[in-house]
Each structure stands twice: as structure tokens, then as C-alpha cells.
Amino acid sequence: MKIDIRTPVGLMFAFVGLLLVGFGLLGDPAIYERSLGVNINLWWGLAMAGFGAIMLWLARRRL
Amino acid sequence: MKLGPIDWAIMATYFVFVLGIGFALRRYMKTTTDFFQSGRSIPAWVAGLAFISANLGAQEVMGMAASGAKYGIMTSHFYWIGAIPAMVFLAVFMMPFYYGSRARSVPEYLKLRFDEKTRGLNAITFALMTVLSSGISMYAMGLLLNLLLGWSFDVSIWLCALIVLLYITMGGLTSAIYNEVLQFFMIVFGFLPLVLLGLHDVGGWAGLKTGLEHVAVSNGFAAGAWSQSWAHMGSPTDNPMGVEWFGMAMGLGFVLSFGYWCTDFLTIQRAMASESMSAARRAPLIAAFPKMMFPFLVILPGMLAIVLHQRLGAGGFSLPTKADGTLNYDMTVPLMLSHYFPQGMLGVGITALIASFMAGMAGNVTAFNTVFTYDIYQAYIRKGAPDAHYLWVGRVATVAGISASVAAAYLATHFNNIMDMLQLVFAFVNAPLFATFLLGMFWKRTTGHAAFIGLISGTVGAAIHHGLTLPLGSVPGIKGGWLGLTHQYTSEMAQNFWTAIWAWSTCFVVTILVSLVTKARAEAELKGLVYSLTERLKSDAEAWWRRPAVLGVIVLALTLVLNIVFL
Incomplete structure (x- = not known):
């Protein structure tokens, strides 16, 4: 197939990850009471964005 | 639970992709x-990730x-015994x-063989079964979204059907x-x-294990019944599933598992789309x-939910109860999502759930x-038409299949017992x-008449076994x-496993016997x-x-390790 699935996967996770990071940094910290005091949006957003970046990198390298 | 703008944005992003x-x-x-x-x-x-993902519907997750x-x-037996060996x-x-x-x-393989x-x-x-299961999955999604987010049942179903259709x-x-x-990711x-x-x-x-021991003891089982996978399978009355090791290994581990993973076109289609024979064999591995x-x-x-539920007050999470006073386990995942996830992460969780339904x-x-x-x-309606015609038929069949699923979803709302x-x-x-597949692939003597008669007898054998047995505490009817009544099983699951064993054995024996008297x-x-040919x-x-046999051995060895660790 002419489309490498890693490109859309990478783009989506990078975008959603960054959305979460932004929300985690700027949003109301009181909402993290339910996630046991962890700013889950910030940290998991970073994880998702990182995963997206790796996917995009792999797609570019055509590994 | 209430979704915020950030959750909607995440969901919208997913659908756009x-x-x-x-x-x-x-x-x-083009073709x-x-x-x-x-x-x-x-x-x-x-192909491998799609293979696993096609099976991981939301009903499976929940x-x-x-x-x-x-x-x-x-x-975990549904994975380590009930899937991995068959996939290998x-x-x-x-x-x-x-x-x-x-x-x-x-x-088509059956036609050739x-x-x-x-x-x-x-x-x-x-074909009937896929349409029906897709309809049931839609029905479950409509109910869940209605309950969880207050969305209208109709809108959820039609919107989802439309997106899949497109x-x-x-x-x-x-x-x-x-x-x-x-969706997998x-x-x-x-x-x-x-x-x-x-x-x-x-x-x-450690906390989970202690908690599960409380759960086991308070349900009248040995302390390890919730945290050990094999140790309590000597007798069906020793474990909450009500199944003994033989029924588990033969019924689930052999008949049901191999029957599903080795013959179900839904998952096998993914592997068959691979770029080479080598890739097709590696995909399931x-x-x-x-x-x-x-x-x-x-x-x-x-497991976490039941532990949290037991020490209510401290964690503040509890499972809802059904009308008859027993715990309602079906909503475990959505309730956990709404308990732990703040807005943002909640959008990711709900999107993952909807993604798996779709x-x-x-x-x-x-x-x-x-x-x-x-x-x-x-095969039966129009042979020998140009390829473009069949491509068109495929698209029409997609629309028809989805419409039939929507119809099945609505049918389920009114006649739940028909669905059951x-x-x-x-x-x-x-x-x-x-x-049938085992004999067909590994015994060249197996004949077409034998396969057909064997399949029918197996189905009849299953029905007869079901008709003669009943799980403990059920009344005769849809449960058997x-x-x-000739035998009572400790649980419905044990009955299912043994129905499968009977069906398989009937089909196996009848296929061999008929093969011997028909022309190969x-x-x-x-x-x-x-x-052999x-x-x-x-x-x-x-x-x-990259060699399938080597990968297969690695997979089996790792599975064995998991079984031993959680023995």
C-alpha cells in the first residue's frame, strides 16, 4: 500500500498528546483529585506525544 | 459523567483520522x-495488530x-490457554x-478442499452470524452511550453506522x-x-493480592481463588468459574479456542491480506x-474494581447492584474510567471505548x-461477471450488511431473547x-460428503448436549x-465448554466414519x-x-512462563 499507516497514527497521537499536555498545563489543577493527585493529562499527554513522534520518525526512515 | 470541550476535541480528532x-x-x-x-x-x-484488534471489540474489553x-x-485462561496456542x-x-x-x-478454502x-x-x-454480532455490538454501544453520556440511542447507532459505512x-x-x-494503540x-x-x-x-484474598474468602473460596490461575481447578466447586481443569483445557483450550482462532474468517482475513506467505504466517505470531x-x-x-469495591470508603469506588441484589459487573470499565479520569484523559478513554465498538x-x-x-x-447468484461488477456488489453488500446490523440492533431492543x-x-x-478443518487439512482421505454430514451432526450433537444438561440453579429453557435433564453443571461456563467438547467429538467421529465409506x-x-500432499x-x-516455527516456540515458552508465575 502506498500509505504508511505509521504516518496517520503518529500524527494523531502527537496531536492528541499535545492537546492533553496543553490542557494539563493550563487547565484547573483541582480536577486531578480523582486521578490521585497526579496530573495525568500532562504526563500521559507527554507519553502519547512521544509515541506519536516515534511513529512519525519510523515512517520517515521507512524502517 | 460529563464531557468537556477537551474531550470532544479528542473524540473529533479521532473521527477525523x-x-x-x-x-x-x-x-x-480499483479491483x-x-x-x-x-x-x-x-x-x-x-496485519498482526489488525488481527488482534479485530477480535478486541468493546464487548471483549468490558x-x-x-x-x-x-x-x-x-x-486469563481465555488468553493464555484460550488463544495463544491456537494462534501459534x-x-x-x-x-x-x-x-x-x-x-x-x-x-472458499472449504470449497477447494x-x-x-x-x-x-x-x-x-x-454471513448471518457476522451481521448479527455486528448488530449486537451496536446495540450494546447504544445502551452504553445512552447510560454513560446521555446520548440518544438512535443517534449513537446511526452515527456510528454511518462512519463505519463511509x-x-x-x-x-x-x-x-x-x-x-x-484503534489498537x-x-x-x-x-x-x-x-x-x-x-x-x-x-x-501486593495490595491487590491481599485485597483479592479478602474477596475470595468472603465469597466462600480458598484465599488464592482470585489471584491464582490454576491452583484451584481440581474440582469445579473450588473456583468461582465452576469449571475443572479438564473441561477448561479441552473445552476452552482446545475446541473453542482452535475453533475460533483457526477457522474464523473475521480475524484470518487480516492475516490473509499480508504481503507474502512469510508475513501471513508471522501475523498471528x-x-x-x-x-x-x-x-x-x-x-x-x-480485579482492581472488586478490591476497591470491597474496601468501600477508603477508595470510594463501588460497583452498582442489579435489581436482584447481585453486583453488576458489566459496567466495571466505564465506571472505572469515570472514577479515575479527569476531563482530557476521560476523552481518550471514552474514545478508546467507542473506537473498539466501531x-x-x-x-x-x-x-x-x-x-x-x-x-x-x-457462487450462486451471478458467476463470471467482470471484476468491476463484483467490486460494486462488495460496496452494495457493505451498505446492506450495515443496514441489516442496524436492524438487528433494533430487534435486540425489543426481542432480547431472540438474540440470545x-x-x-x-x-x-x-x-x-x-x-472439519483439522481432518480436512491433515487427513487426505476426508471427503466432502463427510465434512458436510460431520458439521451437521456436530451441530446436532451440541444442541442435544445443551438440551440434556443445565447449569446449577437455572430453569429448563434457553439455558438448557x-x-x-441428565446432568447438572456447576456453572454455565462448564456447560458451554462441555457442549463444545461434545460437538467437536461428534463431528470428528462422524467425519471419519463417513469418509471411510465415501469416495476420496x-x-x-x-x-x-x-x-501430506x-x-x-x-x-x-x-x-x-522471522521464522514462524522459531517465533511460535518463543510465544509458547513465554505463555508457559506467565502460567507458571500466576499458577
């Missing part, structure tokens, strides 16, 4: 091979968590025939496979933080690695349109299948016993379809980590 993938693939769908088989061009890892709460770690067998021994024969679908009537029986029951008619199987990969990223937060909340693995880790993703939330539906629809077009339309009955009948039809096909015609595939030229 889903439809975008379908749209981008549209211009590559039926592109549309139904992805042009046999999918890399092994993509059902496994519910079982985790209800039965504890024994639920499929990859190493059966894929050469599926991929290597000219068959474009599993029913046996005869028209065996294919017809399999194709028609499979991306399948545009991008065919490739679109479904690509979206399954996307969504589920992992959506549920993993839930497990991490839950584990943190109960005090890590690549899938086996995440599959063996899934218990930690989908069962653990249920992927389950898309999987059924792509398997349906292929079987309908190749094995029903081309149909599912039961299909279970009878499926149970003997593996005996409608022919009289000439050996020359069976080349590439039967093990097919040249062995040489994989010596490949790197060791």
Missing part, C-alpha cells in the same frame, strides 16, 4: 483484490473486566493452506485494517493509565505478543462483504468447525434442559490443500527471528 484514512485509501481501491484482500500487500506487523471482577485472574497453530500449520491455496476466504455444499453451509451461517465503502479492507491499528493508551492509577490506589501488586499481555490491560481493571463492527462488515460477494453472490437464542444456535454451528478425491486435486515451506533462508 478514521474518515481521513478511508478517504485517502479511496483511490487505491476486488484491493477492496476485499487489501491487494495482499499488508506488512506482517500491521466483558473481560467484568470476568476479572467476577472470577479473578482465572479469566494457525500460524505454523494452517496459514500455509489458507494463504497458499487460491482461496480468497475461509469458506471439499465441495460446494460444505462451502455454502459455512458461508451462509458465517470508511469501509471508501477504503475497503485496507481501511478497516488501518483503523484497527489506530487507542485502547492501549486509553486503558493503561487506568490500570496504573488503580494499582497505585490499591497499594501495588506478532499478534500473540500483545495478546498474552492483554490480561494486564483488560482483566486487571476488573472496529468490532467494521471487522464484521468487511468479513461479511467478502464472504457475501465471493461465496454467495459469485440466535447466538446459542450459532454457537452450536461453530463448535464442530475445527474438527429442554429435552430432559484424487490426490492430484488436493495439492496445496492437504498437509503439499511441499514443505522452506524458511531456512530467512533470519531466525
Whole structure:
């Protein structure tokens, strides 16, 4: 197939990850009471964005 | 629970990508091979993830968590015994025939190996079954979204059907496979933080284990009944599942598991779309690695939920009760999501849940349109038309299949017991299948008449066993016993496993007997379809980590380790 699935996967996770990071940094910290005091949006957003970046990198390298 | 703008944004992003993938693939769908088989061009890892993802519908995610709460770690048998060995067998021994024969679908393999009537029986029951399961999945989604988010049942169903319809008619199987990969990662990223937060909340693995011991004891079992997978299977009364080790190993581990993983076109279609024989054989093996880790993703939330529920007050999480006072386990995952996830992460979790409903539906629809077009339309309605005509029929079948699923979803809202009955009948039809494939692939003497009669007898055998037995505490009717009562099982699950064992054995014996008295096909015609008449595939030229046999051994060894660790 002419489309490498890693490109859309990478783009989506990078975008959603960054959305979460932004929300985690700027949003109301009181909402993290339910996630046991962890700013889950910030940290998991970073994880998702990182995963997206790796996917995009792999797609570019055509590994 | 209430979604905020950030949650909507995440969900919208996902749908944009889903439809975008379908749209981008549209211009590559020129022939039926592109549309139904992805042009046999999918890399092994993509096929592998789609293989596992097509099976990981939302009902599976929610059902496994519910079982985790209800039965504890024994639920992992559905993975470590009930999936991995069969996936390895499929990859190493059966894929050469599926991929290597000219068959474009599993029913078509039956046509090549046996005869028209065996294919017809399999194709028609499979087509009906996929439409029905897709409808039931839609129904479950409509109920869940209504309950959870207050969305209208109608809007949820129609919107979801429309999205699936658009991306399948545009991008065919490739679109479904690509979206399954996307969904696979969504589920992992959506549920993993839930497990991490839950584990943190109960005090890590040690805390979970202590909690589960309380759960086991308070339910009247030995302390380890929720946290040990094999130790309490000596007798069906020792464990919450009510199953003994033999019924588990034979019923689930052999008959049901091999019957599903080695013959179900829904998942096998993904592997058959691979770019080469080697990739097709590696796909189920690549899938086996995440599959063996899934218990930690989908069962653990249920185990955490039941522990949190037990020490109510401290964690503040409790499971709802049903009208009859028993705990309602079915909502475990959605409730955990809303308990732990703040806005933002909640959007990811809910999107993952919706994604898995939709992927389950898309999987059924792509398997349906292929079987309908190749094995029903081309075989019985119109032979020898130009390829473009069948491509058009495939798209029409997609629309028709989805419409029929929507109809089935509405039917389920009014006649829930009809749905239960149909599912039961299909279970009878499926149970003997593996005996037919096993004999067909590995015994050249097996004949078409024998396969057909064997399948029918197996189904009848299953029905008779079901009609003569009953799980403890049930009344005769849909649960069994409608022919009289000869045996009572400790649980419905034990009854299911034994129904499968009976169906398989009946089919196996009848197929052998009828084969011996009917005329076998000439050996020359069976080349590439039967093990003893097919040249062995040489994989010596490949790197060791790409050889199916080596990968298979690694997968089995790791599974064994998991079983021992959680013995």
C-alpha cells in the first residue's frame, strides 16, 4: 500500500498528546483529585506525544 | 459523567483520522483484490495488530473486566490457554493452506478442499452470524452511550453506522485494517493509565493480592481463588468459574479456542491480506505478543474494581447492584474510567471505548462483504461477471450488511431473547468447525460428503448436549434442559465448554466414519490443500527471528512462563 499507516497514527497521537499536555498545563489543577493527585493529562499527554513522534520518525526512515 | 470541550476535541480528532484514512485509501481501491484482500500487500506487523484488534471489540474489553471482577485472574485462561496456542497453530500449520491455496476466504478454502455444499453451509451461517454480532455490538454501544453520556440511542447507532459505512465503502479492507491499528494503540493508551492509577490506589501488586484474598474468602473460596490461575481447578466447586481443569483445557483450550482462532474468517482475513506467505504466517505470531499481555490491560481493571469495591470508603469506588441484589459487573470499565479520569484523559478513554465498538463492527462488515460477494453472490447468484461488477456488489453488500446490523440492533431492543437464542444456535454451528478443518487439512482421505454430514451432526450433537444438561440453579429453557435433564453443571461456563467438547467429538467421529465409506478425491486435486500432499515451506533462508516455527516456540515458552508465575 502506498500509505504508511505509521504516518496517520503518529500524527494523531502527537496531536492528541499535545492537546492533553496543553490542557494539563493550563487547565484547573483541582480536577486531578480523582486521578490521585497526579496530573495525568500532562504526563500521559507527554507519553502519547512521544509515541506519536516515534511513529512519525519510523515512517520517515521507512524502517 | 460529563464531557468537556477537551474531550470532544479528542473524540473529533479521532473521527477525523478514521474518515481521513478511508478517504485517502479511496483511490487505491480499483479491483476486488484491493477492496476485499487489501491487494495482499499488508506488512506482517500491521496485519498482526489488525488481527488482534479485530477480535478486541468493546464487548471483549468490558466483558473481560467484568470476568476479572467476577472470577479473578482465572479469566486469563481465555488468553493464555484460550488463544495463544491456537494462534501459534494457525500460524505454523494452517496459514500455509489458507494463504497458499487460491482461496480468497475461509469458506472458499472449504470449497477447494471439499465441495460446494460444505462451502455454502459455512458461508451462509458465517454471513448471518457476522451481521448479527455486528448488530449486537451496536446495540450494546447504544445502551452504553445512552447510560454513560446521555446520548440518544438512535443517534449513537446511526452515527456510528454511518462512519463505519463511509470508511469501509471508501477504503475497503485496507481501511478497516488501518483503523484497527489506530484503534489498537487507542485502547492501549486509553486503558493503561487506568490500570496504573488503580494499582497505585490499591497499594501495588501486593495490595491487590491481599485485597483479592479478602474477596475470595468472603465469597466462600480458598484465599488464592482470585489471584491464582490454576491452583484451584481440581474440582469445579473450588473456583468461582465452576469449571475443572479438564473441561477448561479441552473445552476452552482446545475446541473453542482452535475453533475460533483457526477457522474464523473475521480475524484470518487480516492475516490473509499480508504481503507474502512469510508475513501471513508471522501475523498471528506478532499478534500473540500483545495478546498474552492483554490480561494486564483488560482483566486487571476488573480485579482492581472488586478490591476497591470491597474496601468501600477508603477508595470510594463501588460497583452498582442489579435489581436482584447481585453486583453488576458489566459496567466495571466505564465506571472505572469515570472514577479515575479527569476531563482530557476521560476523552481518550471514552474514545478508546467507542473506537473498539466501531472496529468490532467494521471487522464484521468487511468479513461479511467478502464472504457475501465471493461465496454467495459469485457462487450462486451471478458467476463470471467482470471484476468491476463484483467490486460494486462488495460496496452494495457493505451498505446492506450495515443496514441489516442496524436492524438487528433494533430487534435486540425489543426481542432480547431472540438474540440470545440466535447466538446459542450459532454457537452450536461453530463448535464442530475445527474438527472439519483439522481432518480436512491433515487427513487426505476426508471427503466432502463427510465434512458436510460431520458439521451437521456436530451441530446436532451440541444442541442435544445443551438440551440434556443445565447449569446449577437455572430453569429448563434457553439455558438448557429442554429435552430432559441428565446432568447438572456447576456453572454455565462448564456447560458451554462441555457442549463444545461434545460437538467437536461428534463431528470428528462422524467425519471419519463417513469418509471411510465415501469416495476420496484424487490426490492430484488436493495439492496445496492437504498437509501430506503439499511441499514443505522452506524458511531456512530467512533470519531466525522471522521464522514462524522459531517465533511460535518463543510465544509458547513465554505463555508457559506467565502460567507458571500466576499458577
